[in-house]
Amino acid sequence: MWSYENEKVAHLIKLSKFHSHFYYLSVIKKFKEFIDFSIFDGTEALVAVPMYKKDLQIRGxxxxxxxxxxxxxxxxxxxxxxxxxxVKQTKPQVGLKRQERLNNLKNVFVLNKKAKTLKKVLIVDDVVTTSSTINECAKLLLDVNIESNFFALAAET
Structure with a gap:
Protein backbone atom coordinates (compact mmCIF):
# COMPACT_ATOMS: atom_id res chain seq x y z
CA MET A 1 0.00 0.00 0.00
CA TRP A 2 1.28 3.42 -0.95
CA SER A 3 1.02 6.66 0.95
CA TYR A 4 -1.67 8.95 -0.44
CA GLU A 5 0.37 11.87 0.87
CA ASN A 6 2.94 11.12 -1.85
CA GLU A 7 2.16 13.62 -4.63
CA LYS A 8 2.84 11.13 -7.43
CA VAL A 9 0.63 8.47 -5.87
CA ALA A 10 -2.20 10.95 -5.24
CA HIS A 11 -1.88 12.25 -8.80
CA LEU A 12 -1.99 8.73 -10.28
CA ILE A 13 -5.11 7.87 -8.28
CA LYS A 14 -6.86 11.15 -9.12
CA LEU A 15 -6.13 10.65 -12.82
CA SER A 16 -7.48 7.11 -12.70
CA LYS A 17 -10.50 8.00 -10.58
CA PHE A 18 -11.66 11.33 -11.99
CA HIS A 19 -10.14 11.61 -15.46
CA SER A 20 -10.67 8.16 -17.03
CA HIS A 21 -6.97 7.27 -16.97
CA PHE A 22 -7.74 3.98 -15.23
CA TYR A 23 -5.04 2.21 -17.26
CA TYR A 24 -2.60 3.70 -14.74
CA LEU A 25 -3.96 1.20 -12.25
CA SER A 26 -2.18 -1.58 -14.15
CA VAL A 27 0.93 -0.39 -12.29
CA ILE A 28 -0.23 -2.84 -9.61
CA LYS A 29 1.07 -5.70 -11.79
CA LYS A 30 4.55 -4.17 -11.83
CA PHE A 31 4.63 -3.98 -8.02
CA LYS A 32 3.03 -7.33 -7.24
CA GLU A 33 6.15 -8.52 -5.41
CA PHE A 34 5.32 -5.91 -2.75
CA ILE A 35 1.83 -7.31 -2.15
CA ASP A 36 1.49 -9.46 0.94
CA PHE A 37 -0.20 -12.46 -0.67
CA SER A 38 -1.27 -13.81 2.72
CA ILE A 39 -4.28 -11.45 2.44
CA PHE A 40 -5.66 -13.85 -0.17
CA ASP A 41 -5.36 -16.95 2.07
CA GLY A 42 -8.79 -18.54 2.33
CA THR A 43 -10.39 -15.69 0.39
CA GLU A 44 -13.24 -16.92 -1.78
CA ALA A 45 -14.00 -13.64 -3.55
CA LEU A 46 -12.79 -10.10 -4.11
CA VAL A 47 -15.44 -7.45 -3.48
CA ALA A 48 -14.91 -4.00 -4.96
CA VAL A 49 -16.43 -1.15 -2.99
CA PRO A 50 -19.52 -0.32 -5.05
CA MET A 51 -20.60 3.02 -6.44
CA TYR A 52 -24.15 4.31 -6.52
CA LYS A 53 -25.72 3.37 -9.89
CA LYS A 54 -26.24 6.95 -11.07
CA ASP A 55 -22.66 7.90 -10.12
CA LEU A 56 -21.36 4.84 -11.96
CA GLN A 57 -23.34 5.82 -15.07
CA ILE A 58 -21.87 9.31 -14.96
CA ARG A 59 -18.26 8.17 -14.44
CA GLY A 60 -18.56 5.12 -16.66
CA VAL A 87 -28.28 2.02 -2.52
CA LYS A 88 -28.07 5.71 -1.61
CA GLN A 89 -26.26 8.55 -3.29
CA THR A 90 -23.82 10.29 -0.97
CA LYS A 91 -21.53 13.28 -1.06
CA PRO A 92 -18.03 12.48 -2.33
CA GLN A 93 -15.79 11.59 0.62
CA VAL A 94 -13.03 13.86 -0.74
CA GLY A 95 -12.89 17.06 1.28
CA LEU A 96 -15.13 15.86 4.11
CA LYS A 97 -13.90 15.96 7.69
CA ARG A 98 -13.52 12.70 9.60
CA GLN A 99 -16.92 12.78 11.34
CA GLU A 100 -18.64 13.85 8.12
CA ARG A 101 -17.05 10.90 6.31
CA LEU A 102 -18.26 8.50 8.98
CA ASN A 103 -21.82 9.86 8.89
CA ASN A 104 -21.89 10.13 5.09
CA LEU A 105 -21.80 6.36 4.58
CA LYS A 106 -24.14 5.17 7.33
CA ASN A 107 -26.65 2.65 5.98
CA VAL A 108 -25.85 3.21 2.29
CA PHE A 109 -24.70 -0.34 1.50
CA VAL A 110 -26.76 -3.54 1.34
CA LEU A 111 -25.66 -7.13 1.00
CA ASN A 112 -26.79 -9.44 -1.78
CA LYS A 113 -28.36 -12.70 -0.59
CA LYS A 114 -25.66 -14.67 -2.46
CA ALA A 115 -23.15 -13.39 0.08
CA LYS A 116 -24.35 -15.79 2.74
CA THR A 117 -22.70 -18.69 0.92
CA LEU A 118 -19.23 -17.21 1.46
CA LYS A 119 -16.94 -17.49 4.47
CA LYS A 120 -14.19 -14.97 3.64
CA VAL A 121 -13.81 -12.09 1.19
CA LEU A 122 -11.33 -9.33 0.43
CA ILE A 123 -12.82 -5.83 0.16
CA VAL A 124 -11.04 -3.75 -2.49
CA ASP A 125 -10.91 0.06 -2.61
CA ASP A 126 -8.61 2.64 -4.12
CA VAL A 127 -7.82 4.83 -1.09
CA VAL A 128 -8.33 4.37 2.64
CA THR A 129 -8.47 7.52 4.73
CA THR A 130 -10.77 7.16 7.75
CA SER A 131 -11.64 3.51 6.93
CA SER A 132 -15.32 4.47 7.02
CA THR A 133 -16.08 2.89 3.63
CA ILE A 134 -14.24 -0.34 4.42
CA ASN A 135 -15.78 -0.49 7.90
CA GLU A 136 -19.34 -0.06 6.60
CA CYS A 137 -18.82 -2.88 4.09
CA ALA A 138 -17.11 -5.09 6.67
CA LYS A 139 -20.00 -4.59 9.16
CA LEU A 140 -22.48 -5.87 6.58
CA LEU A 141 -20.36 -8.95 5.99
CA LEU A 142 -19.75 -9.56 9.68
CA ASP A 143 -23.50 -9.44 10.34
CA VAL A 144 -23.84 -12.63 8.27
CA ASN A 145 -20.63 -14.21 9.63
CA ILE A 146 -18.43 -13.48 6.63
CA GLU A 147 -14.84 -12.72 7.52
CA SER A 148 -13.26 -9.90 5.55
CA ASN A 149 -9.92 -8.30 4.97
CA PHE A 150 -9.20 -5.34 2.73
CA PHE A 151 -6.82 -4.12 0.05
CA ALA A 152 -6.36 -0.48 -0.87
CA LEU A 153 -3.94 0.95 -3.38
CA ALA A 154 -3.10 3.85 -1.08
CA ALA A 155 -3.76 5.06 2.42
CA GLU A 156 -3.78 8.43 4.09
CA THR A 157 -1.60 8.19 7.16
Missing part, protein backbone atom coordinates in the same frame (compact mmCIF):
# COMPACT_ATOMS: atom_id res chain seq x y z
CA UNK A 61 -16.39 2.85 -14.52
CA UNK A 62 -15.62 1.97 -10.93
CA UNK A 63 -11.89 2.21 -10.21
CA UNK A 64 -12.24 -0.27 -7.34
CA UNK A 65 -13.63 -2.86 -9.77
CA UNK A 66 -10.63 -2.29 -12.04
CA UNK A 67 -8.27 -2.79 -9.10
CA UNK A 68 -10.19 -5.94 -8.10
CA UNK A 69 -9.90 -7.33 -11.65
CA UNK A 70 -6.14 -6.77 -11.63
CA UNK A 71 -5.83 -8.41 -8.22
CA UNK A 72 -7.94 -11.31 -9.46
CA UNK A 73 -5.51 -11.94 -12.32
CA UNK A 74 -2.59 -11.87 -9.90
CA UNK A 75 -4.20 -13.94 -7.12
CA UNK A 76 -6.59 -16.19 -9.11
CA UNK A 77 -9.37 -15.23 -6.66
CA UNK A 78 -12.61 -14.34 -8.52
CA UNK A 79 -14.33 -10.98 -8.29
CA UNK A 80 -17.88 -10.99 -6.87
CA UNK A 81 -19.32 -8.00 -8.70
CA UNK A 82 -22.69 -7.61 -7.03
CA UNK A 83 -22.13 -8.85 -3.50
CA UNK A 84 -22.51 -5.39 -1.99
CA UNK A 85 -24.64 -2.62 -3.48
CA UNK A 86 -24.61 1.09 -2.70
Missing amino acids: YNQSVIIAKILSKISKVPVAYDLIEK
Whole structure:
Protein backbone atom coordinates (compact mmCIF):
# COMPACT_ATOMS: atom_id res chain seq x y z
CA MET A 1 0.00 0.00 0.00
CA TRP A 2 1.28 3.42 -0.95
CA SER A 3 1.02 6.66 0.95
CA TYR A 4 -1.67 8.95 -0.44
CA GLU A 5 0.37 11.87 0.87
CA ASN A 6 2.94 11.12 -1.85
CA GLU A 7 2.16 13.62 -4.63
CA LYS A 8 2.84 11.13 -7.43
CA VAL A 9 0.63 8.47 -5.87
CA ALA A 10 -2.20 10.95 -5.24
CA HIS A 11 -1.88 12.25 -8.80
CA LEU A 12 -1.99 8.73 -10.28
CA ILE A 13 -5.11 7.87 -8.28
CA LYS A 14 -6.86 11.15 -9.12
CA LEU A 15 -6.13 10.65 -12.82
CA SER A 16 -7.48 7.11 -12.70
CA LYS A 17 -10.50 8.00 -10.58
CA PHE A 18 -11.66 11.33 -11.99
CA HIS A 19 -10.14 11.61 -15.46
CA SER A 20 -10.67 8.16 -17.03
CA HIS A 21 -6.97 7.27 -16.97
CA PHE A 22 -7.74 3.98 -15.23
CA TYR A 23 -5.04 2.21 -17.26
CA TYR A 24 -2.60 3.70 -14.74
CA LEU A 25 -3.96 1.20 -12.25
CA SER A 26 -2.18 -1.58 -14.15
CA VAL A 27 0.93 -0.39 -12.29
CA ILE A 28 -0.23 -2.84 -9.61
CA LYS A 29 1.07 -5.70 -11.79
CA LYS A 30 4.55 -4.17 -11.83
CA PHE A 31 4.63 -3.98 -8.02
CA LYS A 32 3.03 -7.33 -7.24
CA GLU A 33 6.15 -8.52 -5.41
CA PHE A 34 5.32 -5.91 -2.75
CA ILE A 35 1.83 -7.31 -2.15
CA ASP A 36 1.49 -9.46 0.94
CA PHE A 37 -0.20 -12.46 -0.67
CA SER A 38 -1.27 -13.81 2.72
CA ILE A 39 -4.28 -11.45 2.44
CA PHE A 40 -5.66 -13.85 -0.17
CA ASP A 41 -5.36 -16.95 2.07
CA GLY A 42 -8.79 -18.54 2.33
CA THR A 43 -10.39 -15.69 0.39
CA GLU A 44 -13.24 -16.92 -1.78
CA ALA A 45 -14.00 -13.64 -3.55
CA LEU A 46 -12.79 -10.10 -4.11
CA VAL A 47 -15.44 -7.45 -3.48
CA ALA A 48 -14.91 -4.00 -4.96
CA VAL A 49 -16.43 -1.15 -2.99
CA PRO A 50 -19.52 -0.32 -5.05
CA MET A 51 -20.60 3.02 -6.44
CA TYR A 52 -24.15 4.31 -6.52
CA LYS A 53 -25.72 3.37 -9.89
CA LYS A 54 -26.24 6.95 -11.07
CA ASP A 55 -22.66 7.90 -10.12
CA LEU A 56 -21.36 4.84 -11.96
CA GLN A 57 -23.34 5.82 -15.07
CA ILE A 58 -21.87 9.31 -14.96
CA ARG A 59 -18.26 8.17 -14.44
CA GLY A 60 -18.56 5.12 -16.66
CA TYR A 61 -16.39 2.85 -14.52
CA ASN A 62 -15.62 1.97 -10.93
CA GLN A 63 -11.89 2.21 -10.21
CA SER A 64 -12.24 -0.27 -7.34
CA VAL A 65 -13.63 -2.86 -9.77
CA ILE A 66 -10.63 -2.29 -12.04
CA ILE A 67 -8.27 -2.79 -9.10
CA ALA A 68 -10.19 -5.94 -8.10
CA LYS A 69 -9.90 -7.33 -11.65
CA ILE A 70 -6.14 -6.77 -11.63
CA LEU A 71 -5.83 -8.41 -8.22
CA SER A 72 -7.94 -11.31 -9.46
CA LYS A 73 -5.51 -11.94 -12.32
CA ILE A 74 -2.59 -11.87 -9.90
CA SER A 75 -4.20 -13.94 -7.12
CA LYS A 76 -6.59 -16.19 -9.11
CA VAL A 77 -9.37 -15.23 -6.66
CA PRO A 78 -12.61 -14.34 -8.52
CA VAL A 79 -14.33 -10.98 -8.29
CA ALA A 80 -17.88 -10.99 -6.87
CA TYR A 81 -19.32 -8.00 -8.70
CA ASP A 82 -22.69 -7.61 -7.03
CA LEU A 83 -22.13 -8.85 -3.50
CA ILE A 84 -22.51 -5.39 -1.99
CA GLU A 85 -24.64 -2.62 -3.48
CA LYS A 86 -24.61 1.09 -2.70
CA VAL A 87 -28.28 2.02 -2.52
CA LYS A 88 -28.07 5.71 -1.61
CA GLN A 89 -26.26 8.55 -3.29
CA THR A 90 -23.82 10.29 -0.97
CA LYS A 91 -21.53 13.28 -1.06
CA PRO A 92 -18.03 12.48 -2.33
CA GLN A 93 -15.79 11.59 0.62
CA VAL A 94 -13.03 13.86 -0.74
CA GLY A 95 -12.89 17.06 1.28
CA LEU A 96 -15.13 15.86 4.11
CA LYS A 97 -13.90 15.96 7.69
CA ARG A 98 -13.52 12.70 9.60
CA GLN A 99 -16.92 12.78 11.34
CA GLU A 100 -18.64 13.85 8.12
CA ARG A 101 -17.05 10.90 6.31
CA LEU A 102 -18.26 8.50 8.98
CA ASN A 103 -21.82 9.86 8.89
CA ASN A 104 -21.89 10.13 5.09
CA LEU A 105 -21.80 6.36 4.58
CA LYS A 106 -24.14 5.17 7.33
CA ASN A 107 -26.65 2.65 5.98
CA VAL A 108 -25.85 3.21 2.29
CA PHE A 109 -24.70 -0.34 1.50
CA VAL A 110 -26.76 -3.54 1.34
CA LEU A 111 -25.66 -7.13 1.00
CA ASN A 112 -26.79 -9.44 -1.78
CA LYS A 113 -28.36 -12.70 -0.59
CA LYS A 114 -25.66 -14.67 -2.46
CA ALA A 115 -23.15 -13.39 0.08
CA LYS A 116 -24.35 -15.79 2.74
CA THR A 117 -22.70 -18.69 0.92
CA LEU A 118 -19.23 -17.21 1.46
CA LYS A 119 -16.94 -17.49 4.47
CA LYS A 120 -14.19 -14.97 3.64
CA VAL A 121 -13.81 -12.09 1.19
CA LEU A 122 -11.33 -9.33 0.43
CA ILE A 123 -12.82 -5.83 0.16
CA VAL A 124 -11.04 -3.75 -2.49
CA ASP A 125 -10.91 0.06 -2.61
CA ASP A 126 -8.61 2.64 -4.12
CA VAL A 127 -7.82 4.83 -1.09
CA VAL A 128 -8.33 4.37 2.64
CA THR A 129 -8.47 7.52 4.73
CA THR A 130 -10.77 7.16 7.75
CA SER A 131 -11.64 3.51 6.93
CA SER A 132 -15.32 4.47 7.02
CA THR A 133 -16.08 2.89 3.63
CA ILE A 134 -14.24 -0.34 4.42
CA ASN A 135 -15.78 -0.49 7.90
CA GLU A 136 -19.34 -0.06 6.60
CA CYS A 137 -18.82 -2.88 4.09
CA ALA A 138 -17.11 -5.09 6.67
CA LYS A 139 -20.00 -4.59 9.16
CA LEU A 140 -22.48 -5.87 6.58
CA LEU A 141 -20.36 -8.95 5.99
CA LEU A 142 -19.75 -9.56 9.68
CA ASP A 143 -23.50 -9.44 10.34
CA VAL A 144 -23.84 -12.63 8.27
CA ASN A 145 -20.63 -14.21 9.63
CA ILE A 146 -18.43 -13.48 6.63
CA GLU A 147 -14.84 -12.72 7.52
CA SER A 148 -13.26 -9.90 5.55
CA ASN A 149 -9.92 -8.30 4.97
CA PHE A 150 -9.20 -5.34 2.73
CA PHE A 151 -6.82 -4.12 0.05
CA ALA A 152 -6.36 -0.48 -0.87
CA LEU A 153 -3.94 0.95 -3.38
CA ALA A 154 -3.10 3.85 -1.08
CA ALA A 155 -3.76 5.06 2.42
CA GLU A 156 -3.78 8.43 4.09
CA THR A 157 -1.60 8.19 7.16
